[in-house]
Amino acid sequence: MDSLTHIAVGACVGEAFFERGFGKKALFWGALAQSIPDIDFISGFWLDTSEQLLAHRGFTHSILFGLLIVPAFAMTADRVHRPHDILFKKWLLFFGVEVFLHLLLDVFNNYGVGWFEPFSHQRFSFNAIYVADAFFSIWPGIAFVVLLVLKRYHPARRFWWKFGLFLPLIYLAYCTYNKVNIDKDVRTILKSQNIAYDRYFTTPAPLQNWLWFVVAGNDSGYHVGFRSVFDSKKEISFQYFAKNDTLLAPTKDQPEVQRLIRFSQQFYTVEQWNDTLVFNDLRFGQITGWVDPREKFVFHFYLKEGADNRLVVQRGRFAKWDWNVVKAFYRRIKGN
Numbered sequence: 001m002d003s004l005t006h007i008a009v010g011a012c013v014g015e016a017f018f019e020r021g022f023g024k025k026a027l028f029w030g031a032l033a034q035s036i037p038d039i040d041f042i043s044g045f046w047l048d049t050s051e052q053l054l055a056h057r058g059f060t061h062s063i064l065f066g067l068l069i070v071p072a073f074a075m076t077a078d079r080v081h082r083p084h085d086i087l088f089k090k091w092l093l094f095f096g097v098e099v100f101l102h103l104l105l106d107v108f109n110n111y112g113v114g115w116f117e118p119f120s121h122q123r124f125s126f127n128a129i130y131v132a133d134a135f136f137s138i139w140p141g142i143a144f145v146v147l148l149v150l151k152r153y154h155p156a157r158r159f160w161w162k163f164g165l166f167l168p169l170i171y172l173a174y175c176t177y178n179k180v181n182i183d184k185d186v187r188t189i190l191k192s193q194n195i196a197y198d199r200y201f202t203t204p205a206p207l208q209n210w211l212w213f214v215v216a217g218n219d220s221g222y223h224v225g226f227r228s229v230f231d232s233k234k235e236i237s238f239q240y241f242a243k244n245d246t247l248l249a250p251t252k253d254q255p256e257v258q259r260l261i262r263f264s265q266q267f268y269t270v271e272q273w274n275d276t277l278v279f280n281d282l283r284f285g286q287i288t289g290w291v292d293p294r295e296k297f298v299f300h301f302y303l304k305e306g307a308d309n310r311l312v313v314q315r316g317r318f319a320k321w322d323w324n325v326v327k328a329f330y331r332r333i334k335g336n
Contacts, residue, residue, distance in 0.1 A: 001105050001106060001108075001109065001131065001136075001137070002131060002132045002137070003035065003038055004137065004141070005132075005136065005137040005140065005141070006034045006035055006038065006102055006105070007031040007034060007035055007144070008031075008137070008140035008141045008143070008144040008164065009034055009101070009105070009140045009164070009165070009168070010030040010031045010032070010033055010034025010035065010098055010102075011026075011027040011028075011030045011031045011034075011140075011143075011144045011147065011164075012030070012140050012143050012144065012147070012160075012161045012164035012165050013030050013034070013094075013097060013098055013101065013161075013165065014026035014027050014028070014029055014030020014031070014033075014094070014098075015027060015030070015147055015157065015160075015161040016161045016162075016165065017030075017090075017093075017094045017097075018086075018094075019157065019158065019161075020152060020153050020157070021086075022086070023152045024147075024148065024152065025081070027144070027147060027148065029077060029094075029095075030094075030098060031144075033073055033094075033095050033098035033099060034098050034099075034101070034102050035102075036060075036069060036073075036099060036102075037057075037060045037061050037065070037066075037099065037102045037103060037106075038060070038102075039060055040055055040056050040057065040058065040059070040060040040061070041056070043055040043056075048256070049301075049309040049310060049312060050255075050256045050259040050260055050263070050301075050309075051259065053259065053260075053263045053312075053313075054121075054259055054262065054263055056111070057106060057111055057112060057113045057114060057123075058114040058117050059114065059117045059118060061102075061103050061106060061113045061114055061115070061117075062103075062114055062115055062116060062117040062118070063103070063115055063116065064117070064118070064119075065117075066096070066099045066100050066103060069095075069099060070092060070095045070096045070099055071092065073091075073095040073099075074088060074091035074092045074094075074095050075091075077091050077095070078091050103115065107124050107125060107126055108125075108126045108127075108128045108129045108172065108175070108176075109125065109126075109127070109129060109130070109131045110125050110127045110131070110201075110203045110283050110284065111123075111125060111131065111313075112124065112125045112263075112265065113125065121262065123265065125283075126176075126179070127179065127201055127202060127203040127204075127283075128172070128175045128176050128178075128179040128204075129172060129175045129204060129209060130203075130204040130205070130206060130207055130208065130209070132206075132207065133175075133204070133207060133208065133209065134207065135171055135208070135209070136168045136171050136172065136175075137168070139163060139164055139167035139168050139171075140164040140165065140168055141164075142163070142164070143160045143161060143163050143164025143165075144164065146160045147160050147161065147164075174209070175204075175209045178209055178210070178212075178229050179202065181229065182202050182212045182214075182227055182229065183202055185227060185231075185234070186200065186202055186214055186216070186227060186236070187200075188234065189227075189234055189235060189236050190216055190223075192234065192235075193235065193236070193238070195216060195223055195238065196218065197216040197217050197218055197223070198217070198218040198219070199216070199217070199218070199266065199267070200214070200215060200216035200217070201214075201215055201267065201283065202214050202215075202227070203283065203285065205226065205285060205290070205329075206285070206317065206318070208333065209229075210228055210229050210230065210333045211226055211227075211228045211229075211290070211329070211332055211333045212226065212227050212228070212229075213226060213285045213286065213289070214226065214227050214236060214238075215267060215282050215283075216238075217243075219243060219245065219266075220242065220243060221240055221241055221242040221243045221244075221269065222240070222241050222243065222267070222269065222282060223238040223239070223240050224238060224239050224240075224241060224282070224286060224289070224293075225237055225238040225239065225293070226289065226290055226332060228332060228333055228334070228335040228336070229335075230333065230334055230335030231335040231336050232335060232336065233336050237293065239293045239294060241269050241280075241282075242269065243268070243269050243270065244269060244270040244271065245270065247270040247271075247272060247277060248270055248277075248279075251277070251303060256303075257279070257303065260279050260281070260301060263281065264279075264281040264282070264283065265283070267281065267282040267283050268280055268281055268282060269282065269297075275304075276302050276303070276304045276307070277302075277303040277304065278300050278301065278302060278303065279300070279301040279303055280296075280297040280299060280300050280301075281297070281299035281301070282297060282299075283299070284297070284298040284299040284313060284316075284317075285297070285298045285317075286298065287316050287319050287320055288319075288320050288321065288325050288328075288329075290328055290329055290332040291324075291325055291328045295320075296316065297316065298313075298316035298317050298319075299312060299313055299316065300312070300316060
C-alpha cells in the first residue's frame with residue numbers, strides 16, 4: 001500500500017487499541033509504527049536502481065525485522081510515557097499488530113514482499129489490489145482526519161476508528177473475491193483458447209479492482225490481455241510478446257541483469273529499442289494497454305551504461321493518460 005494509507009490505517013489501529021486512555025498520542029504511535037517497514041526508502045541514497053528494487057520490501061518487510069523492531073518500539077514507548085498504567089505486553093501486542101499488519105497489507109499488491117529475508121529471497125504477492133486504490137484508502141483517511149479533530153473523550157471516536165478499519169477490510173475481502181473469480185475465468189479461457197503456459201498471473205489495472213491485467217506464458221514468451229469482472233464473453237483478446245531471452249546473452253552474467261531477473265520472478269521480456277536494450281518487467285502492467293494492445297510495458301529498464309532508470313517502477317504508470325484514455329478505460333471496465 002502507499003505510505004499515506006499505512007499512516008491512516010496505523011492511526012486507526014492506535015485509536016482502537018487505546019481509545020480514550022492514551023489520547024491522540026495513540027494516533028501518532030500508530031502512524032509511526034505502521035510506517036517503519038518503509039524505512040527501506042533510505043537505501044536509495046547509496047544503492048543503485050537494481051539493488052534498490054530488491055531492497056524495497058525486502059529485509060524491513062521480513063518477519064525477522066518485525067520480531068526485532070517490535071520489542072524496541074515497545075521499550076521506547078514504555079519509557080517515554082512513564083509514569084503510565086499500560087502493561088508492557090500491551091505495548092508489545094500493539095506494535096506487533098501495527099508492524100505485521102503492514103507486512104500483510106503489502107503482500108496484497110504486486111510488488112512482492114520478502115517475508116523470509118535474509119534466509120530466503122522468495123517474494124510473496126497476492127496481486128489482489130492495486131498499490132494506490134482510493135476505494136481502499138479513502139475510509140481510513142477520512143477516519144484519521146476526524147480522529148485528529150475530535151476531542152479526546154468525544155463519544156464518536158469509537159465509531160470513527162471502526163469506520164476506518166472495517167470498511168477497507170470489507171473492500172479488501174471484495175478484492176480478494178474478484179481475484180479468485182478472475183483467476184478461475186483466466187484458467188478456463190487459457191484452456192479453451194489452447195494457450196500453453198507454465199506460469200501466469202493476474203493483477204488489477206490502475207486505481208481500481210474491476211479491470212485486470214492478465215499475463216500467461218513460458219520461457220518463449222507471454223500472452224498479455226485484460227479481463228473485466230463485468231465481461232460476459234468467455235474469451236480474452238491476447239497479444240503475444242516474445243521473451244527474447246537470447247538478447248540478454250552478452251550481459252546475462254552481469255549482477256545488474258541477474259538482479260532484474262530475480263526481481264521479475266521470470267515475468268520479463270527483452271526488447272531492442274534502437275541502440276538500447278530494454279528489460280520489461282510485466283508484473284507492473286502495460287501503458288494504456290486497453291487502448292493499444294501492443295503498447296509498451298510500465299516497467300522498462302534501460303540496459304545501457306549511464307541510462308536514467310530512477311523511478312523505473314513509476315515512470316510508465318500514467319504515461320500517455322488523457323481524457324480519451326480515461327474514457328476508454330471506463331468503457332473497458334464495463335465489460336464486453
